[in-house]
Amino acid sequence: MKVLVAVKRVIDYNVKIRVKPDNSDVDLTNVKMAMNPFCEIAVEEAVRLKEAGTASEVVAVSIGPKAAQEQLRTALALGADRALHVQTDERVESLGAARALAKVVEEEQPELMILGKQAIDSDNNQTGQMLAALTGRPQGTFASAIKVEGDSLEVIREVDGGLQTVSLKLPAIVTTDLRLNEPRYAKLPDIMKAKKKPLETRTPEEMGVEVASQLKLVSVEPPAERQGGVTVGSVDELVDKLKNEAKVIS
Amino acid sequence: MSILVLAEHHDGHLAEGTAHVVAAARQIAEHSGADIDVLVAGEGVAAIAEAAAGLEGVARVRVADHAVYGHQLAEPLGDLLVALADDYSHVLAAGSTTGKNALPRLAALKGTQQISEIIAVVSADTFKRPVYAGNAIATVQSADALKVITVRPTAFDAVAEGGSASVEAVDTVVDNDLSSFIDEKLAQSDRPELGSAKVVVSGGRGMGNGENFKLLDGVADKLGAAIGASRAAVDAGFVPNDMQVGQTGKIVAPDLYIAVGISGAIQHMAGMKDSKIIVAINKDEEAPIFQVADYGLVGDLFELVPELEKKL
Numbered sequence: 173m174k175v176l177v178a179v180k181r182v183i184d185y186n187v188k189i190r191v192k193p194d195n196s197d198v199d200l201t202n203v204k205m206a207m208n209p210f211c212e213i214a215v216e217e218a219v220r221l222k223e224a225g226t227a228s229e230v231v232a233v234s235i236g237p238k239a240a241q242e243q244l245r246t247a248l249a250l251g252a253d254r255a256l257h258v259q260t261d262e263r264v265e266s267l268g269a270a271r272a273l274a275k276v277v278e279e280e281q282p283e284l285m286i287l288g289k290q291a292i293d294s295d296n297n298q299t300g301q302m303l304a305a306l307t308g309r310p311q312g313t314f315a316s317a318i319k320v321e322g323d324s325l326e327v328i329r330e331v332d333g334g335l336q337t338v339s340l341k342l343p344a345i346v347t348t349d350l351r352l353n354e355p356r357y358a359k360l361p362d363i364m365k366a367k368k369k370p371l372e373t374r375t376p377e378e379m380g381v382e383v384a385s386q387l388k389l390v391s392v393e394p395p396a397e398r399q400g401g402v403t404v405g406s407v408d409e410l411v412d413k414l415k416n417e418a419k420v421i422s
Numbered sequence: 423m424s425i426l427v428l429a430e431h432h433d434g435h436l437a438e439g440t441a442h443v444v445a446a447a448r449q450i451a452e453h454s455g456a457d458i459d460v461l462v463a464g465e466g467v468a469a470i471a472e473a474a475a476g477l478e479g480v481a482r483v484r485v486a487d488h489a490v491y492g493h494q495l496a497e498p499l500g501d502l503l504v505a506l507a508d509d510y511s512h513v514l515a516a517g518s519t520t521g522k523n524a525l526p527r528l529a530a531l532k533g534t535q536q537i538s539e540i541i542a543v544v545s546a547d548t549f550k551r552p553v554y555a556g557n558a559i560a561t562v563q564s565a566d567a568l569k570v571i572t573v574r575p576t577a578f579d580a581v582a583e584g585g586s587a588s589v590e591a592v593d594t595v596v597d598n599d600l601s602s603f604i605d606e607k608l609a610q611s612d613r614p615e616l617g618s619a620k621v622v623v624s625g626g627r628g629m630g631n632g633e634n635f636k637l638l639d640g641v642a643d644k645l646g647a648a649i650g651a652s653r654a655a656v657d658a659g660f661v662p663n664d665m666q667v668g669q670t671g672k673i674v675a676p677d678l679y680i681a682v683g684i685s686g687a688i689q690h691m692a693g694m695k696d697s698k699i700i701v702a703i704n705k706d707e708e709a710p711i712f713q714v715a716d717y718g719l720v721g722d723l724f725e726l727v728p729e730l731e732k733k734l
Contacts, residue, residue: 188688189554198558210670266526267535292689295553295669296538301496301526310600311496313523316663326604330663331519332617332672333432334608338495340601350653350670351663386535390548390561398695401716403707407729410701410719418699418716420621420678421645421734 173283173320173342175227177218178273179211179247181240182293195391198293207243210288212250213348216355217318218286219251226320229253231280235272235383237261241371248366249358255371260383262376265294268383270302275379277307282343284325289314289347300347310340314349423511424481425450428503428524429462429474430516433608436462436473438618439516441580446573447514448479448581449543456511457481460587463502465492475587486592493603494520500527501596507532507568511546517572517673518617529570536570537562539673541577555669555692575617576675576696609664616665619648621678624667624694625660626652628683628704628723632660637724638682640731650674652681652690668693683723686711703727 183189183198184206192199207215221227232247234240235258244255258272277285290297304311312318312327316335319326325340330349358366376383404410414421425447430437440460447458458479462471463486471485484506490498499520507513507528515521517539529536541559542550548563549571616622623642625635635649642649650667651660667674669692679697684690686702686709694700695714702715703723712718719726 183554185689189557191558198554265535267530267533270530290670292669293554295555296536297522298526298529298536298538301500301523302530302536304496305500305527305530308600311523311527313496314519329519331606332664333615334606334662334664336493336606337604338601339604341599349663350657350666386564386566387537388563388565390563392553392558392560395552395556395559395695398700398714400713401700401718403712403718403720407719407726407733410717410730411733413717414678414699414701418678420699 173227174229174231174280175218175221176231176233176277176280176282176285177214177247177252178287179215179232179234179243180208180288180291181205181234181236181243182208182291185209185292191392191394195393197389197392205239207246208288208291210290210348212355213350213352214286214288215247215250215252216353217348220353222251231256231282233258233273233276235260235264235269244371245366246358248369249363250356254369257371257373258376258379259373260376262384264383265385265387266296266298266302268385269299270306271381272376272379272383273303274306275381277303284342284344284346286346286348289349300345304345309343309345311345312338312340313347315346316349316351318346424457424459424509425512425514426506426510427458427460428513428515428521429460429470430518430520431462431464431467431470434469436470438580439518439575440474441477442575442578443514443516443573444477444479445578445581446540446543447512450512450546453546454511459484461486461506463491463499464494465489471589475589476583476585478581478583478585480585480587483587483589484592485589486594488595490595490598495598495601495603496523496527497600498596498598499524500531502594503528504531505594505596506592510568512569512571514571514573517574521572525570525572532568532570534566534568534570535564536572537564538572539574540571541574555689556695557688574673576673609662613642614646614648616648616650616672617674620676621645621647622650622674622676623647623680623682624650624652624684625655625682626684627654627658629655629660635661637727641680641727641734644731644734652684652687654687681711681715682727684711685709686714
């Protein structure tokens with residue numbers, strides 16, 4: 173079966189972000205960018221399905237500026253067969269991304285599409301669910317294990333308080349949670365090989381989809397700074413402070 | 423136009439998160455003057471609907487009681503919300519795994535950009551929400567006719583009980599041949615639920631292994647606390663993921679948060695820094711957790727935690 177996997181270019185998770193002085197947005201100039209960690213897990217799962225003989229082809233898709241091709245090359249180095257870049261400089265939010273991906277799904281007809289459950293920049297946790305709704309496909313969100321069973325997919329989901337197992341009729345959409353797998357690192361020879369793998373570039377306009385954001389970003393502010401407190405010298409002092417100063421225990 | 427709140431419920435009980443989401447809905451209603459409806463969808467949910475009718479500020483409870491909504495699967499829940507949404511200006515749910523699962527489906531099918539995990543209501547169309555693991559707070563304004571919103575429950579104080587809303591049945595029954603429920607393994611615990619506990623004791627990589635997490639039990643017992651963990655502890659396989667506090671796990675804001683053997687990675691702090699009082703116990707005095715802790719105790723957790731248990 174054909175597996176599509178979505179990847180998003182985001183700020184590297186180790187970078188401490190700064191808000192622009194005019195509070196218009198987060199400052200991304202000269203900041204290290206990387207593949208969203210949940211998308212890395214999605215790519216890994218797709219590649220493992222291919223290695224297991226379940227998937228016949230893995231196609232990576234990204235929506236974003238020209239530089240997003242770096243993350244598509246990473247996906248190719250990790251084992252995707254080809255890549256599709258929907259190039260736009262618009263600020264794309266989940267609905268726009270889901271619309272573009274729905275168009276790709278309509279054209280490519282994958283049996284399975286895997287996405288990260290959320291991107292660590294917008295922290296929305298929406299795109300996979302929206303894509304499932306727009307394509308009329310079932311969804312297995314926050315997956316910690318997936319298994320193809322004939323024409324259905326069994327998904328173990330991380331839910332509040334534990335795990336839920338659902339069965340989805342293929343074709344289906346899956347979003348990854350942290351424990352689905354541990355992504356590999358790309359090896360140098362694979363990075364070299366990835367440069368020769370096919371990467372197609374298209375625009376939302378030629379695909380006939382509207383990706384621009386419908387939400388107005390009014391302002392972005394740093395959060396209220398939490399003041400560090402005091403170091404206490406002993407457990408006795410701690411218990412005393414909690415009782416008599418903070419009054420959170422009795 | 424009214425506001426619709428999707429009730430959160432588990433195991434036949436109305437979850438506490440619902441009262442917090444209704445509180446957010448009331449703040450919106452202050453600007454728009456709207457009534458608040460609560461939707462209870464599930465199978466055998468009459469008692470839950472009664473509980474929802476008792477929440478202050480709720481005008482009407484609508485009950486969709488049918489086997490197809492039995493496990494609150496996203497596909498039928500999304501379709502039900504789509505069928506009801508035309509009566510509403512806003513649809514709200516908790517930012518729980520249920521709310522996150524179903525609401526984007528409604529938003530997509532209505533052509534609305536959802537607003538996730540709001541922490542403040544500025545006006546009926548403008549909201550604040552954390553981005554970048556809470557390291558920035560974005561104010562966003564929606565021009566969509568229907569606003570679809572998930573709410574961070576800890577950011578709004580729960581409404582009181584004592585309301586007396588009317589309860590009406592919804593007879594909309596949708597089809598679902600796409601997904602089916604197989605089973606559920608929920609952690610059995612006598613402890614309070616992590617997301618709503620007044621006190622949380624969390625362990626990190628410094629705990630060393632899963633067995634050592636038992637050390638936290640004594641302290642948690644004495645304080646009536648829930649037990650959480652950092653992502654590092656979950657990744658290391660010490661404890662299950664449903665204990666994870668952080669950007670990618672649960673967001674908590676208890677009165678007292680005790681971080682044991684947790685260094686304080688950005689993504690962990692995103693999940694707990696709105697706690698009223700933070701205590702950190704760590705042997706590394708340079709650990710970033712001490713920068714947000716009200717009270718820091720530097721030393722060996724294996725000595726300090728048993729001592730703390732004794733002295734509480």
